[in-house]
Amino acid sequence: MALIATRRLCRFCLLGQNNKTKWLLNEQTNINLGLCQRASGYPLTKDKQNEGLQPPKKRKPITKTVRDGVRNFRKEVKDNAVYFGQEVKRLVREERERVFGDPPQQAVHGDYEYLFKFDHQRAVNSWVLSSDKEVCQGRSESYFNLSKNKTGIFSGILSGEIVKDGLRKKPSYCSVRSPFRTLAFDRIEAYQFEPFNCLVLRVRGDGRHYLLRLGVDAHFDVYWSDEYHYHLYTRGGPYWQIVKIPLSKFYLSNKGRIQDKQVKLDKTAVGYIGINQSDGNAGTFHLEIDYIALLYDENHKEEFEYELYEANPDHVGT
Amino acid sequence: MEKLRKLCTYMLQRRSHILYKNKLLTGYHTSSVRLWRDKVAIKIEEKLAVQHQGVFNEILAKKKADKAAFQTAIAYYIAKEKLYRRGHVEFIEAALHQMKEFGVERDLSAYKALLRVFPEGKMIPKSVWQVEMFHYPKQQSCAIELMDQMEYHDVCPDREFGCILESIFGAEVHAFRKFRRMLYWLPKFKNATPYPIPYTLPIDPIELAMLALKRMVIDNQNKLTVWKTLEAEEEPLEDTFIVSAMSPEQKELIEEHPETKPLIVEGGYKTWLRNISQIYFVLRADPNPENFTKPSDDSRYEDEEDLFEFTTIFEEEKPKSVSKALSIHEQPDGTVLGMCITGTSSKNSLVTWIRYMQQTNPKLEKIPIVFQMRTPESGLQVIETDQEKNASKFIS
Numbered sequence: 001m002a003l004i005a006t007r008r009l010c011r012f013c014l015l016g017q018n019n020k021t022k023w024l025l026n027e028q029t030n031i032n033l034g035l036c037q038r039a040s041g042y043p044l045t046k047d048k049q050n051e052g053l054q055p056p057k058k059r060k061p062i063t064k065t066v067r068d069g070v071r072n073f074r075k076e077v078k079d080n081a082v083y084f085g086q087e088v089k090r091l092v093r094e095e096r097e098r099v100f101g102d103p104p105q106q107a108v109h110g111d112y113e114y115l116f117k118f119d120h121q122r123a124v125n126s127w128v129l130s131s132d133k134e135v136c137q138g139r140s141e142s143y144f145n146l147s148k149n150k151t152g153i154f155s156g157i158l159s160g161e162i163v164k165d166g167l168r169k170k171p172s173y174c175s176v177r178s179p180f181r182t183l184a185f186d187r188i189e190a191y192q193f194e195p196f197n198c199l200v201l202r203v204r205g206d207g208r209h210y211l212l213r214l215g216v217d218a219h220f221d222v223y224w225s226d227e228y229h230y231h232l233y234t235r236g237g238p239y240w241q242i243v244k245i246p247l248s249k250f251y252l253s254n255k256g257r258i259q260d261k262q263v264k265l266d267k268t269a270v271g272y273i274g275i276n277q278s279d280g281n282a283g284t285f286h287l288e289i290d291y292i293a294l295l296y297d298e299n300h301k302e303e304f305e306y307e308l309y310e311a312n313p314d315h316v317g318t
Numbered sequence: 319m320e321k322l323r324k325l326c327t328y329m330l331q332r333r334s335h336i337l338y339k340n341k342l343l344t345g346y347h348t349s350s351v352r353l354w355r356d357k358v359a360i361k362i363e364e365k366l367a368v369q370h371q372g373v374f375n376e377i378l379a380k381k382k383a384d385k386a387a388f389q390t391a392i393a394y395y396i397a398k399e400k401l402y403r404r405g406h407v408e409f410i411e412a413a414l415h416q417m418k419e420f421g422v423e424r425d426l427s428a429y430k431a432l433l434r435v436f437p438e439g440k441m442i443p444k445s446v447w448q449v450e451m452f453h454y455p456k457q458q459s460c461a462i463e464l465m466d467q468m469e470y471h472d473v474c475p476d477r478e479f480g481c482i483l484e485s486i487f488g489a490e491v492h493a494f495r496k497f498r499r500m501l502y503w504l505p506k507f508k509n510a511t512p513y514p515i516p517y518t519l520p521i522d523p524i525e526l527a528m529l530a531l532k533r534m535v536i537d538n539q540n541k542l543t544v545w546k547t548l549e550a551e552e553e554p555l556e557d558t559f560i561v562s563a564m565s566p567e568q569k570e571l572i573e574e575h576p577e578t579k580p581l582i583v584e585g586g587y588k589t590w591l592r593n594i595s596q597i598y599f600v601l602r603a604d605p606n607p608e609n610f611t612k613p614s615d616d617s618r619y620e621d622e623e624d625l626f627e628f629t630t631i632f633e634e635e636k637p638k639s640v641s642k643a644l645s646i647h648e649q650p651d652g653t654v655l656g657m658c659i660t661g662t663s664s665k666n667s668l669v670t671w672i673r674y675m676q677q678t679n680p681k682l683e684k685i686p687i688v689f690q691m692r693t694p695e696s697g698l699q700v701i702e703t704d705q706e707k708n709a710s711k712f713i714s
Binding site for chain 2: 208314
């Protein structure tokens with residue numbers, strides 16, 4: 001999270017080629033080329049000779065970096081001034097909205113709001129991909145592209161290989177995650193799901209089931225790996241399907257493990273939305289997403305699906 | 319007595335000194351002595367694991383790999399280790415790895431038989447402290463791994479499984495908590511899918527194709543037709559089966575389709591049924607963009623003249639044309655007119671499919687048909703395994 005927060009502010013850090021700046025540079029080039037971001041920062045190569053990720057390039061000598069820095073100085077100052085101006089305007093707009101805007105109204109049955117609509121390249125590029133190959137732990141690859149129908153396609157290859165490191169017993173994963181919601185000057189904020197109570201997706205899958213993840217925007221580190229999960233079952237075939245999942249059905253998990261002590265989803269503190277593919281079947285997968293939206297369904301009165309009582313108070317953590 | 323004790327400590331020190339000299343010990347401290355003991359224990363474990371895996375491999379080679387063979391392997395072990403059940407953890411772990419080869423990874427009775435390998439009554443904790451300190455950790459971890467594999471393969475344990483587990487470990491330990499957890503969560507998601515398929519999938523490819531197509535269609539009137547080329551024709555292009563899905567509404571749409579515009583057979587798409595993938599093809603027509611343009615909200619106020627053109631109740635009602643309701647098969651990216659799954663997924667089979675469909679849809683003989691097939695997904699997909707990789711290294 002800290003990495004992304006400093007995305008724009010570190011533009012002066014071109015001196016010193018560490019991992020962080022490499023990630024920043026690649027992110028910029030990727031957006032220009034129309035490619036999706038990757039969690040590792042490296043572009044995925046299809047070159048069979050150089051398997052896996054490309055190794056980072058050697059450090060340039062300090063004189064060269066200083067020279068490049070001096071040459072780029074004027075351009076950098078100009079770019080940053082432009083950026084500063086844009087962000088100030090944005091900040092003013094947001095503050096004005098906050099102070100003078102209408103107070104939040106109660107939702108009416110059928111009220112909806114589009115969270116993400118994948119009909120342009122920018123929307124697709126802002127999502128972050130991750131898979132085994134990205135973290136050098138396997139051979140699964142994932143891609144997120146814009147289709148001809150102006151929808152996002154989450155596709156890739158899941159390898160059935162179980163990495164022989166003595167720890168892993170199950171095959172790999174592929175995932176795509178939404179960007180964090182940011183205010184002016186890239187301050188990270190949470191998505192607000194209030195006052196809605198359902199998540200709606202229009203998808204066209206290949207019959208495999210996917211995992212929907214709602215990340216928690218948490219302050220304390222013990223909650224950083226918390227996520228709310230639910231399953232996305234697809235029909236397969238050429239027909240679109242509209243999936244409506246009430247937010248009360250999402251269950252709490254930490255680092256992928258379902259927690260015994262369940263807590264209701266906090267609608268005011270959702271960090272991100274992600275889709276995961278790890279059903280263990282080796283082969284390609286293909287999920288076409290038109291939009292992800294929120295809906296208020298008056299008839300859905302359930303607060304939380306799962307039991308909140310302690311199963312056995314004598315057992316710690318259950 | 320004291321002399322004996324002194325002698326024993328002297329002997330231990332001598333032994334640890336020898337081991338320290340031979341670099342098997344890092345120090346004289348008791349923890350490092352345990353380290354040496356663990357190293358020996360690890361060697362014994364490895365030996366047992368290899369031995370037990372060997373037993374399973376032997377049975378695989380001799381007998382047919384099925385449920386009965388798996389049960390005999392377990393019975394063989396129990397008969398051999400009647401009294402002590404030596405190396406039962408290694409045996410269970412070896413069995414868990416081999417379950418897929420025997421085809422019993424989704425069979426609850428196999429897991430129960432495997433659980434019975436643990437000795438009964440010996441590992442039940444007798445105090446709260448024993449419970450929290452993970453009493454018999456290696457055995458409990460093994461039981462948890464067994465249950466983890468069950469969870470992964472969508473096998474829900476039942477009451478009998480719980481009884482067996484209770485007689486081995488008692489009802490307080492972590493392994494039993496894992497069982498309780500599974501019994502709570504698995505039934506919640508068992509029927510969560512809105513597109514259910516049977517627990518055991520059929521083996522016959524025609525039945526699998528029918529199951530896949532049944533799941534893919536969205537209207538009730540859809541009808542599946544099965545053709546086997548050898549039975550349908552005298553000299554077929556290919557020996558294959560064709561399962562086709564079409565509804566009366568789609569037939570109507572084909573009838574109404576103009577003869578100038580072509581129909582497209584798009585293909586090589588994959589559909590999955592749990593762990594089995596099949597390739598399907600779609601007969602579709604290009605969409606009519608007029609049907610999918612949304613009137614913009616501001617269009618009402620674009621022409622101010624329109625504001626004053628309204629009809630009152632005193633004027634005669636002019637009949638307006640009723641726009642035809644769109645059918646569910648008409649989508650923004652194309653109108654789906656039929657789907658099929660063939661045995662070979664080749665162009666010849668698709669041509670045969672169109673020819674068979676012309677019997678019930680005579681219009682198809684007049685409309686030009688374009689075939690758009692994708693080669694990468696038409697049949698084989700090579701996913702490299704480790705063995706192949708290593709082989710290629712040696713060759714190059």
